[in-house]
Amino acid sequence: MADVLIAGGGPAGWALARACARRGLETTVLDPAPHRRWRNTYGVWSDELPGLPGEVIAAAPPVTVAFGTREHRLGRGYLVLDNAGLRDWLTAERVRVVTGQASAVEPGRHGATVTLADGHRLAAAVVVDASGPGRVLSGGAPRGPRFEQTAYGLVLPAAEAERLGPGAAETAVFMDWRGGGPSFRYQLPLGDGSVLVEETSLARRPGRPIEELAHRLRARLTAAGLRGRFSWPEERVRITLDGPPPGRTAVVPFGVAAGLVHPATGYSLAASLRLAPRVAAAMAGAFEAGPPAVVRAASKALWTPEARAVFSLRRHGLHVLCGMAPDERAAFFDLFFTLPPAAQRAFTSGREDLPGTAAAMAKLFRTAPRGLRARLTGLRPAHNGSG
Ligand SMILES: Cc1cc2nc3c(=O)[nH]c(=O)nc-3n(C[C@H](O)[C@H](O)[C@H](O)COP(=O)(O)OP(=O)(O)OC[C@H]3O[C@@H](n4cnc5c(N)ncnc54)[C@H](O)[C@@H]3O)c2cc1C
Numbered sequence: 001m002a003d004v005l006i007a008g009g010g011p012a013g014w015a016l017a018r019a020c021a022r023r024g025l026e027t028t029v030l031d032p033a034p035h036r037r038w039r040n041t042y043g044v045w046s047d048e049l050p051g052l053p054g055e056v057i058a059a060a061p062p063v064t065v066a067f068g069t070r071e072h073r074l075g076r077g078y079l080v081l082d083n084a085g086l087r088d089w090l091t092a093e094r095v096r097v098v099t100g101q102a103s104a105v106e107p108g109r110h111g112a113t114v115t116l117a118d119g120h121r122l123a124a125a126v127v128v129d130a131s132g133p134g135r136v137l138s139g140g141a142p143r144g145p146r147f148e149q150t151a152y153g154l155v156l157p158a159a160e161a162e163r164l165g166p167g168a169a170e171t172a173v174f175m176d177w178r179g180g181g182p183s184f185r186y187q188l189p190l191g192d193g194s195v196l197v198e199e200t201s202l203a204r205r206p207g208r209p210i211e212e213l214a215h216r217l218r219a220r221l222t223a224a225g226l227r228g229r230f231s232w233p234e235e236r237v238r239i240t241l242d243g244p245p246p247g248r249t250a251v252v253p254f255g256v257a258a259g260l261v262h263p264a265t266g267y268s269l270a271a272s273l274r275l276a277p278r279v280a281a282a283m284a285g286a287f288e289a290g291p292p293a294v295v296r297a298a299s300k301a302l303w304t305p306e307a308r309a310v311f312s313l314r315r316h317g318l319h320v321l322c323g324m325a326p327d328e329r330a331a332f333f334d335l336f337f338t339l340p341p342a343a344q345r346a347f348t349s350g351r352e353d354l355p356g357t358a359a360a361m362a363k364l365f366r367t368a369p370r371g372l373r374a375r376l377t378g379l380r381p382a383h384n385g386s387g
Contacts, residue, residue: 002028004283005114005124007102007137009034011042012255012272013130014090019280021093025287028096028124030114038083041153041196041235043172043188046077048270048349056089058082059191061172068177068334075341078172080188081269098122105137107250111291126283126294127251133240135257138249142240147318148207149266151186151237152214153198154221154230161187161195163224168195175200177330183208183216196235197221202329203241203264203322210236239266241318245311252298254279260302262348264317271351275302306352313357317347320376328372335364335372 004020006013009031020027046052046060059080066072101117105127112127114137129137161168164187173187186198199217201208218230243259253259254272261268279301286297324332336344339360346356365376 001111002026002096002122002124003287004028004126004128005030005112005122006128006130006254007031007114008128008130008132008255008257009097010130010132010255011038011086011090011269012132012257012260012276013128014087015273015276016128016130016254016280017095018090018093019276020283021095022277023280023284025280025284026096027093028098028122030098030100030102030116030122032099032101034097034099038087039235040083040237041188041190042081042083042086042269044079044081044267044270045345045349046079047345049079049273052079053085053089055085056081057085057191059189061189062170063167064172064174066174066176066333066337068330068332068337070334072334072337074174074337074344076345078174078188080172080190082191102131102136105251107291109290109292112251125287126291128254129249129251129257130254132256133243135243135253137251138253138257139244139247142242142244145206146243147203147205147241147263147322149201149203149237149239149241150207150210150213151183151198151200151235152210152217153186153196153235153237154217155190155194155196155233155235156226157232158189158193158195160226161197163226164197164220169193175202175333177326177333179220180326180330181216182326183213185220198235198237200237203266203318205242205322207238210238241266242315246299246303246308248299250295252279252283252295254298254302258302259311262351263311263314264321265348267348270349304352306354309354310351310357313354313361316378317361320378323378324375328375331369331372332364335367338367339363 003025004027009029064074064078103117104115106113111125114122158169176185183201188196199213260271282297282301286293343360347360350356
């Protein structure tokens with residue numbers, strides 16, 4: 001019987017598997033396709049993961065900019081991850097891999113049994129649900145229309161991407177709201193001579209249809225002078241932003257399944273990579289006290305009082321963003337990207353930085369013009385059809 005059985009071999013599951021194995025726990029990762037390539041293009045702020053090994057980084061653009069109504073050169077580095085390098089790094093420890101689809105878990109006093117879709121059963125002292133948005137062992141995917149971030153992207157040769165603005169091969173465009181529509185341009189050099197250009201709807205309930213974003217992206221490329229059938233490799237993004245808040249479960253949820261998605265930005269990867277060693281340490285420390293104690297210890301390590309409070313503030317941020325009209329968003333992001341980098345970092349990445357998050361939000365409020373101020377408090381009714 002394994003000490004730890006992790007259902008889900010995405011980046012979060014593997015980050016925790018690595019950390020558990022390093023703590024001396026016998027660890028198994030269970031996934032329906034454990035060797036399938038990770039296809040998402042992952043970006044993180046470099047200050048979120050200092051000391052990341054070079055082989056995990058595909059591109060570190062020397063310049064990162066953002067546009068509200070005007071250009072802001074950002075004082076933080078943005079990295080594009082190399083998914084093969086990330087996987088090699090996370091899977092280097094001794095971990096057993098099982099191919100299979102978890103469908104149910106039966107917790108007991110001395111361990112838990114996971115039933116697979118094919119009827120097989122696997123026992124472990126502690127079970128982790130790292131199955132992503134499906135949360136297969138910790139309550140299932142949330143029901144009903146959700147707040148979602150959606151995007152549609154194409155991977156262009158750099159020479160083609162240059163038409164959207166000079167320096168495409170060495171500049172990351174974190175967001176570009178110019179043009180007044182409900183979505184923005186996200187643009188990343190991928191480190192291999194190609195550039196991802198993505199039309200992104202930041203937050204909307206339900207998510208803006210991806211086909212609509214594809215249409216908007218093609219129109220943007222056509223307006224920039226690109227011609228043809230746009231048959232470059234594509235990326236489709238759908239991220240639930242309002243997954244359920246942390247609750248009691250009989251297993252240890254981790255990654256997206258644990259609600260680690262930033263409600264206002266959709267990011268979760270850096271948080272999962274950062275938190276894995278802490279959660280593994282808490283689990284290893286409680287092992288002698290039995291499975292329920294391990295689950296409690298992991299939950300305590302993930303959801304400190306500061307993390308819960310910041311989560312609530314970020315949720316408020318999500319609702320405020322969703323209520324804004326497109327022109328208000330451009331003005332809002334002009335204000336946001338004028339904040340000092342430390343304040344920007346606190347809001348986007350300070351998962352437990354309660355004073356920093358609150359101070360960043362207060363500063364935005366103080367500097368906002370009157371109409372936007374009312375919006376930031378949530379007192380002004382939401383604009384219809386934003387997104
Ligand atoms: C196209 C795209 C781009 C993104 N870009 C970013 C980004 O730049 N930065 C960022 O922070 N986030 C990004 N995200 C959000 C992204 O979901 C997460 O960052 C990341 O993939 C979550 O990792 P995870 O391991 O928690 O979940 P997932 O990556 O969803 O992994 C879940 C794993 O569980 C497995 N699984 C599912 N069901 C079962 C089952 N029944 N039994 C066993 N295993 C199961 C799946 O096969 C999968 O391997 C992006 C998302 C998308 C779709």
